[in-house]
Amino acid sequence: MTGFKMIEKRNDNNKQYTVGVVETAFHSFAEPGYELRLESGDNLGPITQAYETYGRLNSDKSNAILVCHALSGDAHAAGVHEGQNNIGWWDDMIGPGKAFDTERYFVVCSNVIGGCKGSTGPSSINPMIGRPYAMDFPFVTISDMVNAQKHLIDFLGIERLLSVTGGSMGGMQVLQWVASYPEMVRSAIPIATTKKHSPQQIAFNEVARQAIMADPDWRDGGYYEHGQPNKGLAVARMIGHITFMSDQSME
Amino acid sequence: MTGFKMIEKRNDNNKQYTVGVVETAFHSFAEPGYELRLESGDNLGPITQAYETYGRLNSDKSNAILVCHALSGDAHAAGVHEGQNNIGWWDDMIGPGKAFDTERYFVVCSNVIGGCKGSTGPSSINPMIGRPYAMDFPFVTISDMVNAQKHLIDFLGIERLLSVTGGSMGGMQVLQWVASYPEMVRSAIPIATTKKHSPQQIAFNEVARQAIMADPDWRDGGYYEHGQPNKGLAVARMIGHITFMSDQSME
Incomplete structure (x- = not known):
């Protein structure tokens, strides 16, 4: 992937500012009969998406920020998992008092489909054959990733995102969100990315x-x-x- | 190798202008006791260098042009070999009426040491063990290649080259010739190359x-x-x- 490596350095002086222990959640959709129609014309389903959230969704659901990860990223953008020391890939940016202030915003990060880090991808079991999809996994585009994310955002009851942000392949998703669902995106922060x-x-x-x-x-x-x-x-x-x-x- | 691919296209309308059938010759030196001292401090010998010549050296030996090849090149710069159709890699440039006019100039092209296309290199038999040098072949630098070429130029009785030319790694040799043996180089044509x-x-x-x-x-x-x-x-x-x-x- 051209262009972008998220900052992984942690400022140990600011430990008190992290979101602390977090859990990865999973949302499934696209059950038989309701598969996701991909840009290629293929169908994919059922689909699971791994995601994490930080902060709280406010009462009018107007404070949600979607964070999109780069090629080798995953849903774990901030905090640590129970009993582990695996700090999220954008922990420097997400947390109380940070740029994406979890005292004010509800931050969502989901693993893209095809990403193989909790979301359905080539390493997932193909229900048709009981073995990993491997090369039978259909081609997925940035648009497909965004269409899958939209299911998650709908599931979370969010009608309009305050912002969508991310770098490199994440930034491509940001641009695609604006193109595909302009009415759902109040602001966009694409970073170190390209439209093509x-x-x-x-x-x-x-x-x-x-x-x-x-x-x-x-x-x-x-x-x-x-x-x-x-x-x-x-x-x-x-x-x-x-x-x-x-x-x-x-x- | 960064930068340069010699033109291999042949203009079939100009067949009469090629140097015709040529042969690769071999010159050996650096026999035991007279090994070539490499820049690394290692010695290499005996050394064979494959080379070809086109045109005739004039009586005062003032019309010799040394052509240096790029990373994947060899000594066969112009014409064809007997019974084959393997046109030299710079045939468009070397021949009667061409830029390096073999009616006027004596053109020499030698395969670099380490090049493994007729000159001593990792695929040559290491006389100490009776098998190819492989990883036991010493590191050779551009300077080492030029020092070996100088032996060939001396052997051909040429005290001063009218020009030294070549592209990419060949161009590096051109620059090194000027640096190592300025008194032996009347002009230099380095192409698409770098000093470092x-x-x-x-x-x-x-x-x-x-x-x-x-x-x-x-x-x-x-x-x-x-x-x-x-x-x-x-x-x-x-x-x-x-x-x-x-x-x-x-x-």
């Missing part, structure tokens, strides 16, 4: 994919019982990392 | 190496009896190709 990829970005992403697929542990996508194609992923990540930086910034 | 790599270029090259080394067929460099790490090489070439082009040129 340039040919060079497409090329970098294609090389990253080819690096993964060149790893024999890729096994044509059927690696779930055997372990990840870690060497290919490492090369892909190196390629991605270069695109996060300018030549000047590497000096 | 930027951090971004170093990063791209490192990812290319990592892509090759991630291929199990790399076998820690000991692949000579088994076949090349082709998948890793393919990914590395894709990475390189992106660096040959600007974002604009890919539109």
Whole structure:
């Protein structure tokens, strides 16, 4: 993914300002007969979305902010999980007194479909065959991710989001939210993102994919019982990392 | 290698202008006791260099032009080999009536040491062990390549080159020739090259190496009896190709 690495550094002097212990919740929809129609024309269902919330939704439901994660992110944006030390990826930004002040705002972050971190994706069991979807998982677009998120926002009873924000692939979702559901978005904060990829970005992403697929542990996508194609992923990540930086910034 | 792909297209309307059938010659030096001292401090020898020449050296030996090839190039810069259709990589530029006019100039192109296309390199038999050097081949620098080429130029009886030219890694050799042997170079034509790599270029090259080394067929460099790490090489070439082009040129 071109462009964006969320800040993971924690300011240990401000521990008292974190949202504390949080839990990941799950919302399921798109049951048989009500599958999600994807941009490709394929249907996907049933769908589970992992999500977390921080702060409280106010009485007129006007203080909800949706946070969209980047390619390798997940629903765990702030706080820690019980008994663990896994601080959320945007903890510096979300919490009491922080930019997304949980004393004032109700912050929602959901794992995108296809993301494989709690939401339905290629690693999920395909109910038709009882095994992971793997390469049978349909192509999902940014628009599909946003359409799935809308089900969650509807489920939470929110008619209009105070803001939608996120960086890189998260920022793409922000732009898509505005395009798909303008009446549901009061403000948008897209960060380090793009409305479309340039040919060079497409090329970098294609090389990253080819690096993964060149790893024999890729096994044509059927690696779930055997372990990840870690060497290919490492090369892909190196390629991605270069695109996060300018030549000047590497000096 | 960042930056340069020599033109391989042949103008079939101009067949009569090619240098015709050529042969690769070989020059050996650095026999035991006279090894080439490398920049690293290691010694390398004996050394064979593959080279080709086009045109004729004039009586006062003042018309010699050294052509230096890019990373994946070799000594075969112009014409074809007997019974083959393998046109040299810079045939468009070298020949009667062409930019490097073989009616006027004596053109020399040698395969760099380490290049493994006729010159001593990792695929050559290490005389100490009777097997390919592979990872035991010493690191060679642009300066080492030029020092080896100088032996060939001396052997050909040329005291001063009318010009030294080449692109990409060939251009680096051009710059090094001027730096190492200024009195031997009357003019220099470095093309699409650099005196040093930027951090971004170093990063791209490192990812290319990592892509090759991630291929199990790399076998820690000991692949000579088994076949090349082709998948890793393919990914590395894709990475390189992106660096040959600007974002604009890919539109």
